[in-house]
Amino acid sequence: MTTADQSPRVAVVGAAGWAGSRHARAFAKAGADVTHLVEKDERAASLAQELGAQMVPSVQELHSDDLDLVVVALPTTVQPAICADLLNRGFRVLTEKPVAADAEGAAIMAAASGAGSRLMVGYTLHHHPAVALLSQWVRDNDVIAVNVRSVAYKENIDSWRADPKEGGVAVVNGIHAIELVSSWFEGAPKVLATSASSSLYGSHVPEHVLSMLQFPSGVVFSLQSYWSPWQEPQGLNQGDWSLTIDVLAAGGRMVWSNESLHIWDRDGGHQEKNFAPSDLFLRQAEAALRFCAGEKPPVTFAQALRATEIADALRSTAAHGAREVRAP
Template sequence: MRKKLKVGVIGIGNIAAIHLEAYRNHPEVEIAALCDIVYEKAKHSALEFHVPSVYTDYRELLKQEDLDFIDICTPNAFHAIIAVDALNKGKHVFTEKPDAIDVEGALRMAEAASHSGKHLMAMRNNRFAPGVQFLKRFIDQGLLGEAYTGRCGWLRRRGIPGKGGWFTTREISGGGPLIDLGVHFIDVAIWLMGNPKPVSVVGATYAKFAESSLSDSIHSGYGEKLEDGVYDVEDLSSGYIRFDSGATLQLEFSWASNVEQEESFVELRGTKAGFSLRKGEVKLFSEIADTMCTTTPDLSKAKTGGNHAKHLHHFIDVLQDRAEPIIRPEHGVDMIRILCALYESARTGREVRLDEERE
């Protein structure tokens, strides 16, 4: 067996429970420290997962010399701050999405990773879904052809998380469903397109459901609600991305909107075939023998299980030199550039160029 890696987890909320369970089930990981500003939360999880050290200040946790890597599960605004400090302390870093809430934070993270020589990776769990993995193999075999346009989205009818808490407070979250949900399926679409560089975006945001208390989504249970809290983010966003390859991508993400039902989707259209991915089901569209064909691959024997755990276990493989990282810091920088540019376009009503920023 390789060296057993010791991890310190910072931020013990809903999502941290999934991370802790993934580490508990990995034979090469020991959960060595937990940190949360609410001591009782960290102590409760420490008892459940048999963790010896508990902190309320992440900077004290980073002084624990035997930690090999840090896992950040805090609210969004703190991802970049903690990641940079951890990398500068010589720790590998895994962080929940989004990488950061602004481009400057994402750039600082990438620079710290480069200078430290340590691995930095942000959660992109949907890349590990069976349907996405199948499509990646399908595309890598050249069966899609040139991917020249597509659509992606995640639409909820009523699923605002932690209303009044940090999720709906822009200063801490960075925004609403665009930064919360968009990071998932914009990433999947761009990855399947071959990671083209974004050159311009147009975006729009809407906030229409701040007064609604209805919920029909399990996802509204995330975060802590505050009756008299802040709601200064969007509940629906839409947009359009143009890439240096000439390809384009339409997008739409909502926490609340008057649609038939909640759904997430990715569609790409290529010169040899197209596909849709909805609720884990893949459909392929193509011409065969002068006939229009729709094919539904059988993914019933694909490896199932939590996609978060699959990604965290991939990170362990990277740290143990068994795999090359599927997500790199530059992917995170591009993602945050896109999200922030979409918000800027929504604010100004104008197209935002990204290629000019890099010049």
Template sequence: MTPLARAPRVAVVGAAGWAGSRHARALAAAGAKVTILVEKDDRGFDLAQELDAQLVASPAELHPEDLDLVVVALPTTIQPGICADLLHRGFRVLMEKPVAPDAEGGAVLAAASGLNERLMVGYTLHQHPAASLVAQWVKSQDVIAVAIRSVAHKQSINSWRADPKEGGVAVVNGIHAIELVSSWFGGDPKVLATSASSSMYGSPVAEHVISTLEFPEGVVVTLQSYWCPWQEPQGLNQGDWSLTIDVLATDGRMLWSNDSLHVWERDGAHYETAFEPSDLFLRQAKTALKFCVGGTPPVSFAQALRATEIADAVLAAAPFRAKGIGRTLTSSKT
């Protein structure tokens, strides 16, 4: 990697959204010059003034010679086509996870030029200091099972999140943990059972998903992912997201809960590590600046697509009907 002699120049597409604004501010705090915000209307005006950035209406107005990185933070169904076009035009791109709402959408991006060198997918869990410790521990263990609980705080489910094409909570939130945990184990997991519900908000999408998967080496993973209207006392992203990953092995147990990590050994010894709460967007921004000058993305496109395919299989195992249209269905897939 060759450091730039100046601050990296960044554009953010979808800057007025929750994720887009977090990316823009984090990159500025990390030392980048956020020069352009892309929004189709004037919703990004205040942020543009705050960051001293130009506001434009379309990614078509961006030029590779003027930028070192383009961040794309849009609804999942829109991102693949826009990111593929940016890659074809020679940009380095940081796109919000996932790469697509389903495997079919992933195929749009798979054909893009420079995919493996110039695309970084924003799976922020890899930026947490606990992530590498858990991954190393898992590699040294005979793992039996993993239990995941991922809860995102949302006052309401509307706008693009309420679009069934976006995949509901399993794709919008649960896929963070799906991607991370699947990176520890090889092969395609079999979906044993899935249940989906929209009882919390009554939206047209799956707001609560429970699924059980089995990886080829015999590891069973259970996932519970849902949106809720209240904030929990502790959580990632300033309390917006509560995550627990509980790994059971023959010789011990490791529990990652937000900013704490517990380890129990077979003989009963117990160790705890507490981490200072950190802004995962800021950590990711610092990694993105290294990516600007040739750094390797933490998550390859192949791994990101694999996570999308697993989430796709989870949803396919539970035909979903919204509250008021029909009762929630539960199915098994063998």
């Protein structure tokens, strides 16, 4: 284990990918010692040289006594088996969201040793400074409806994103909002209706999803999530993801849009708060290092599993044209 004067030791699996490289640099910036990058070829060689890390071809080359955390940033269908193996071998793990693409993958994770105690799921929205304020406002108000628009800029939909097993945009991008909103309300939401389209890029997966759900409390949750070939002027993650969450309550309204937060009360009063652009990967890395030190992770396996179950219900509704499907 790390001593008091030793930096936490971190390995990154899938370091050559967009998310993996962001994780690796973020942990280094947060003060960790990124000791290993796991890649099957030389794609991460320059990053390994930059960080002073050793490249290894497989997670089997990693040993739990030498590491405090393993970060897994791979396609969703691949992650469950690798994370389960790492957990069963005693590692502490941060996995990219979602916890799985479907119920089968989630079952693999659920059966792993330590899934409830040594696993943190990387939902970056929880690390934005607006979320603590928004979440408290939701707890303090009688919410009627939540409306979300989540748009991720992509030049093309190819590689693993174009694999139908990955679930399309609702699982890859919309799941962020599904997880956050479902963390505010109890019970399994009913999926009232879902529409999906693949007309923007012509891939074999849903590229645009529009869905309406209702929680047992009566709160209605509408979600529009799509990949866009047009980059918007503002957004999270260095401008490639535009997110708006509009919460309507009996006593007022709160709208979080990228780096701004607006609050209206019933008598017409208005407050606005603007944030400096946040490196959500860096904030998440800092939280993960606290997780290594014993803190509870911001998103646990159980919380992430609930989001995956809701996304499964959305996919089922869109695929079969069913109505009023209740998430497990």
